[in-house]
Amino acid sequence: MKNLFLTLLLIAVSSIIYAQNDFSGQITNAETGETVFSANIYIPELGKGSMSDENGKFIIKNIPNGNYKMLISSIGFTTYSTEIDFQENINMNFAISPSAIEMEEVIISTPFHQLQSENVMRVERENVAELNRKGAVTLSDGISQMAGVESLTTGVGIGKPVIRGLSSNRVLVYTQGVRMENQQYGDEHGLGISSKGIGSVEVIKGPASLLYGSDAIGGVLYLNPEKYARQNETNAAVDTDYFSNTRAYQGSAMVKTSGEHFKILGRGSYATHSDYKTGDGKRVTNTRFNETDFKAGIGYQDSKYKADLRYNFNRSKIGIPEEIGKQSTDKDPLLPYQEIDNHILSLENKLYFKNSSLDLKIGYQFNNRKEFENHQHGEAEDEEEEMHEEDATTHPALEMHLETLNYNLKYNLPKTGKFETIFGVQGMHQTNTNFGEEILIPDATTIDFGVYATTHLHLEAWDFQGGLRFDTRSIDSEEVKAHDHEKGEDDTHDNHGHESSAIPAIDQSFESINGALGAKYNVTEKLSARLNLATGFRAPNLSELTSNGAHHGTNRYEIGNEDIEHEQNFQLDLSLEWRNKHFEAFINGFHNTINNYIYLQPTGGVKEGSPVYAYTQDDARLYGGEVGVHIHPHPLDWLHIESSFETVTGKRDGGAYLPLIPANSMTNTLRIELNDQKQAVTGKYMFLRLKNVFDQNHTSDFETRTGGYGLLGAGLGGNLSLGALKFKLAVSANNILDKNYISHLSRLKPDGISNIGRNISVSLKWMI
Template identity: 45%
Template sequence: MKRYLLVLFLGLTTFLQAQNTITGKVTDTKNNPLIGVVVYATEAHKSAKTNENGIYTLTELPNGEETLVFSYVGFAVQNKKIQKVQNTQTLDIVMDEKAFQMDEVIVSTPFSKLQSQNVMKVDRESVKSMQEKGSATLIEGLATIPGVSQVSTGTSIGKPVIRGLSGNRVLVYTQGIRLENQQFGDEHGLGLNDAGVENVEVIKGPASLLYGSDALGGVLFFNPEKFALANTFQGDFGQRMFSNTLGSNTTLGLKASTDNWKYLIRGAYTTQSDYKIPDGDRVTNTRFQEMDFKAGIGYSNAKFSSVFRYNYNNLDLGIPEDGIADQTTTKKTAFPKQGVSNNLFSLNNTLFFSNSKLDVNLGFIQNDRSEFEDSDVAVLHMVLNTFDYNVKYYLPKIGKVEAIVGVQGMSQNNKNLGEEYLIPNATTNDFGIFATGIYGWGSNSVQAGIRFDNRHLVSDEHGIAAEEGYFESLDKKYDSFNASLGYKTDFAKDLTFRLNAATGFRAPNLAELSSNGVHEGTFRYEIGNSNLKTEQNLQTDLDLEYKSTHFEFSVSGFYNHINDYIYSSPSGVEIDGFKVYDYIQNNASLYGGEAALHIHPHPLDWLHIETSFETVTGKLQDGGYLPQIPANNWDNTIKTDFKIGKWLEDSFATLNVSTTLSQKKISGFDIPSDGYTLLNMGFGGKVNLGKTTFDVNLNGNNLLNKTYIPHLSRLATSGIPNLGRNFVLGVAFKF
């Protein structure tokens, strides 16, 4: 039997092999060959580097379309789409010295278009650029993107907010699968480490057509780091130090690839003490420790690509309940605290046919969450297991029409192992079916899609009726039809206009349906409502974008109407001294937008002037404002590029002034917040000492040691400010 299986495997392997090759020469505008240009084939997930003559070669590429990305330090990234890869083709490239990075391939939206061709506006930010701003955590870096903010508890816990929506209204994707980690909880952070993450794509607006329930407010799509170039081995080491928290972050990664096989492994460790506020005191028990491990293995040829990735993340988080009490610089967490571990497995497969392809993405996540009050015995212990699948078939092109059909869903089980129950034991099953297509002519594109989803939620009865902690059994089904329609055109050269309208939905979560007790960290008694209906929204987005060699400008506006918006509201009564909050529904609307300007004046090629403004307002239909709406922000940066001899290259210096306005439009348990301005500076570059090369950056954040309280800080009710002056030193090198 083994012999027959071996013959079958060898036969299949032979069938999957092909000889499609693309080769060419890469030069600068003076016809000088460029050595070391990275060439990446996005469909095949294969890469190569130019040799001493500027020549590159990519072999065993799939039939059909392929996009090649050419990147080289100091030059503008180039993207070239090849409509039909067959046999051996030659593609020579001339690269220009860059002013801006002009275009990027967007993965989170259908068809993996270049941003200039994409019907939806998507913001993309690299982890490296976020770290260069001095961000201590991944969520802190995300909050620097216009339209994105965070609900925070000190430096350790942060939840993303997109245009005023958060929690289960924002879907997070990592390694190609949805991240499920009990997002309903105020003290349940993102649970992702930036080590091994290349960049993040942000969809601001309903993306239920692509991702189903919980993508009502938007999607954060984290792209993992690429594997090593073919037939190479490489390693890297990075170290960051934080003065305010006396903290450190260390990461080490190793990669190796052959023509077909690729491997990677990465570890990271972060430890932070209690953060210090401007008056010199430390906020007790905001310390945390995080361990992260990632591994991956992939195989690809002309007919098949498969990538398996694994991520283990472990968090030991202090919960700050006493405010400013014991003063210590220890990194060992005190009680109360959380212990959170995530095991994430993903398998991403692509089958290439002559004129079409099939994507099959499978994932499994185990989120193990414990809370310890005064001993090492967890009083709250929840285990959430989620199996996720996403199957998409890219149909053969018919003229200028591209189309995708697919099925998507998940099977989820929540189990309580502690004596306290925050939500009941439950099983949730999602199933969705969708179709989307795009038609392009000239500089115009129209994209449309439709989708149907079903969610079936069953929960167990628990506790004694009429007492705190009692949950009745539930058996709920939620259905939703959604559609999207978008149009993109170029009004003139470099001037792009986009108009999108899309519906989205969100089924109520277990906390909203079942809560019956004092909610952790909020000191209020919450009562769920088993009769809650599905939230349904319609959002219209308008985007105007101009990009040229030395000038960029964009303005985006949105109006988002949500039927049956779910929120907690004080009932006017108390139980055991705690105010009672009920989950109720009301129609709501959110509106606002972002504007950004980037000037790179000629002939001052070393100078960048950037400014951006973001605003959002959320209102209930019958009067009043929505809770937890971020304050308006105006951000200004001056950046200079420079070089000092041969020992300091690709260097930069930045001066940033970030002004957050006051937020007086409040509701529910919010409190008004004052405005503030922060001054930040940064410096970095590539240092060459003999044969040793490494990257270094130094940041000073809140240099004036300003005392401020962000509107979305969960410590605001106690009057506790955010951290004071903080210096961040980072060093990274490859070997």
């Protein structure tokens, strides 16, 4: 393997071309011939771009020799895509066609940086600014507005993505180009990242092990950080948000500047929320939370080399709700609560050669998860309760440090005819260390290694993409003695009265070979079809292998199973998309078969006052899809009518339903967008949205049915210019009718606690 890396590197280095080129031209309207102002000209593989000026002219400097895709996008125009062979300075003029369809963006999460219309794999993409202006309280709340994506929630402050019925360790989250590791196996563990400083969100729905390895059998949530300022520009912005339901304030300040080669940005954010109020007017005690977030980046680029160093620090202090108790709008969490520090440091290095490139991404993460709760040791008397409560706020009952080192090395080979090919190596080294008196999972080391190859073939009407990958994961954990585990004698001693291990040590390895094959066919100029076949795998996590104790967040005693095998799945995706200037329609269908699906099964026993659940396995299948239309009738191009429906069903082999499967839902939206650049207020918009969630009667053995409900939302906003001052204003309201309802994916449902009621948000952004 070492020799292979050296050979690839030597081949690449031998072809270095030290020439650099300038690319200039002019953008015009294909129908009127007028110049187009503020059009984005972008070369995805290089990460370089420019914007057309008042005369439609642009220039991009320091482009290395090679063949690269170039994109031109502008609001109100169809995104233009072409390939250009850069061997010298080039001047070209382009005419782009007006369209009422929203402009397309580059998909970063798939390997060849295609537009969605060109991509073999369908990927959902949304700008975070668009999600926020719809009234999203958190990033987890925002992504639930995307087709096929929901959120598993504990109140408002804790949420994790659910993609087509799969969540937790079955869905990978990527940020800054590296996989995010923050003890995501737990239902009550949120994303741990602020939406501020995130530019866009991409969702791969289905197995993505070919690209990302273990744990991606359900899909990938890919968070793209905000971009640097354009070359030789400096930007700054301050934005604030207010949420009426949680009496919440959120603020963020950003500054970024770019020169000829270097660029830098920094952003600081803070949010504080009170307990949320349900539709019947009651506040859910201890759902309050605070979040501090800091993001920074330093970039460098010339014609041969590109580097991007990013850092994100996030501190979240989140209350753990247990009941509806004292009504308060305080914002400091009560006991019990979580305090989580998350550090993410990533470095991307990219070397450009003649028609090829070498890309190395390295990431380091440190996750410090603490949980504070009332200590009950049995010896505390009434007069000691105050002392124990003070001790609980200074000494966490649970503290885990998770350190993770990721790497991803890939070589983009020179194009061979119509083929583009990538070879890559990915890996991870991770350690989990306990410092608190409670131990949920043991100290352990996890090591991943994977090697893969993927290729793309482009023909006139067909696109094909496929690849293979081999992965191995090893998990080596330490033994946890009974006295360290704080269990009663009946649970921690054998029949002879000797102390036994609460959690035995494990040393296991899991291996898997996976592949993917997809095709996209342009049936006509307006109709395209996609078919994708993919396999994926997921190694069991430490909780599933080693649990032996009460899981207070779910009110059950969980027992792990060190004999469970890794999950292996196969998914078929079929999608059809019709698209013209004024009408879009799509239908996506999927069938996902999972062998050795890991789940919790009640044993019928009781320990420590909680019912006992044990991890076991069975084969399972999930199927369903999404269908939608988008109408923007001519000549009313400012009017947009959208409707979508999504459904998923999950069953075990015996016919029993899987838990935490979202209910079927339909969303209808009426939008008005006015983009007259000559008025004082530009980019004006209004929307009215109704989301209907149907009854969920297909429940697992330990779930109850959930009734349906409808939620009405609305919003408006625009951009205001007052001389040199520029503002963005947005007002939105969710659950306008203050409906009292319970989501099937709420972890507070077993306690009969409703979701959030009416919430009005006001956002103001000042751009400097």
